Amino acid sequence: MRIIEPSVTILDELDQQSLPVRIEFCGRICYKSEDRIDTKSAIPFVRKMAEYGHNSVLEMGVTTFTVTARSKDTIAAFFLHQPKYLFIDRLDEQSLLISGSVRALTEMALAHPNDPIARALVQKLETAHPYFFETITWGPCQQAAEVEVQRMSLAQVEALPREQLIKHRYLAVKFIVNRAVTHELVRHRPCTFLQESQRYCRYSADKFGNEVTFIKPVFFHEGSAEYALWAESMEAMEKQYLHLLETSTPQAARTVLPNSCKTEIIVYANFQEWQHILALRTSPAAEPSMREVMMPLGKMLAEKYPAIFT
Numbered sequence: 001m002r003i004i005e006p007s008v009t010i011l012d013e014l015d016q017q018s019l020p021v022r023i024e025f026c027g028r029i030c031y032k033s034e035d036r037i038d039t040k041s042a043i044p045f046v047r048k049m050a051e052y053g054h055n056s057v058l059e060m061g062v063t064t065f066t067v068t069a070r071s072k073d074t075i076a077a078f079f080l081h082q083p084k085y086l087f088i089d090r091l092d093e094q095s096l097l098i099s100g101s102v103r104a105l106t107e108m109a110l111a112h113p114n115d116p117i118a119r120a121l122v123q124k125l126e127t128a129h130p131y132f133f134e135t136i137t138w139g140p141c142q143q144a145a146e147v148e149v150q151r152m153s154l155a156q157v158e159a160l161p162r163e164q165l166i167k168h169r170y171l172a173v174k175f176i177v178n179r180a181v182t183h184e185l186v187r188h189r190p191c192t193f194l195q196e197s198q199r200y201c202r203y204s205a206d207k208f209g210n211e212v213t214f215i216k217p218v219f220f221h222e223g224s225a226e227y228a229l230w231a232e233s234m235e236a237m238e239k240q241y242l243h244l245l246e247t248s249t250p251q252a253a254r255t256v257l258p259n260s261c262k263t264e265i266i267v268y269a270n271f272q273e274w275q276h277i278l279a280l281r282t283s284p285a286a287e288p289s290m291r292e293v294m295m296p297l298g299k300m301l302a303e304k305y306p307a308i309f310t
């Protein structure tokens with residue numbers, strides 16, 4: 001067995017990448033197949049995700065648009081559809097600022113195929129990224145031409161006033177933590193998550209070093225009696241897990257794996273949600289293993305974006 005420290009990384013370099021590259025990078029964490037990423041792998045990967053309907057992976061690509069409609073009624077009709085999982089700001093009577101993931105935008109257009117704004121948004125996306133929509137047959141929506149859509153660059157989003165910036169600027173963060181921490185993280189419902197799958201990953205394989213990796217517990221000092229007891233338990237559980245794998249699938253064998261098991265998760269959320277998460281998860285009431293990664297994350301975010309996180 002291997003014992004490692006927890007860690008946290010802000011994946012802001014992903015923001016410079018195209019939608020398929022970002023989505024592939026995050027999606028492959030589930031299968032721990034990052035070794036398959038090359039310069040040509042992103043589009044086939046996202047095409048497969050769209051085809052299989054593994055739609056949560058498509059949530060990892062959020063884009064911001066400005067929308068101008070010729071008529072105020074078009075804007076009113078769009079709001080009546082109660083758009084889900086989109087962040088929307090009104091710029092003026094006929095213009096909106098909209099941020100949404102590939103998934104949210106697609107589902108909005110599928111649910112309301114005659115809504116000119118919903119359709120114009122996916123049309124804009126489809127022009128640049130047709131592979132997300134190859135399994136969808138869109139009917140006609142003439143009124144989509146009544147709407148003008150512009151996709152915003154990262155630099156344009158970063159230049160938004162603070163109250164809009166915190167809603168429209170998204171950031172992915174990768175945590176390597178124990179499974180108790182990820183169980184708490186996934187309670188933050190407005191985020192998107194992709195996590196290493198114990199159903200797919202077979203830790204007896206060479207790529208995992210033929211062993212189970214555990215996160216060093218924050219609670220026990222190395223050398224203490226409690227730490228020795230913890231390590232002994234992990235060793236026993238690893239043995240049972242590897243034994244079960246001889247005759248069973250990873251999803252069956254994982255039933256003996258404990259909370260201390262190492263896992264990787266990418267959490268994608270806007271600045272506003274990160275502010276909320278940090279407030280809850282750095283407080284003295286938060287669980288110590290959670291604080292162990294959230295305190296450094298708060299510090300890193302304050303250094304990178306001082307106007308938002310200090």
Ligand SMILES: Cc1cc2nc3c(=O)[nH]c(=O)nc-3n(C[C@H](O)[C@H](O)[C@H](O)COP(=O)(O)OP(=O)(O)OC[C@H]3O[C@@H](n4cnc5c(N)ncnc54)[C@H](O)[C@@H]3O)c2cc1C
Pocket residue numbers: 187188189190280281285286287
């Ligand atoms: C110190 C601490 C102790 C905790 N202890 C426990 C515990 O003992 N047991 C336990 O179960 N949990 C516990 N939790 C988890 C906690 O209850 C929340 O689920 C978690 O912190 C997410 O926070 P939230 O509710 O603010 O955010 P989210 O659930 O992420 O919600 C954020 C926003 O999303 C909106 N939202 C999303 N879905 C809905 C919905 N269905 N209805 C209405 N609004 C919605 C709301 O506007 C809300 O403000 C604890 C958390 C902390 C920090």
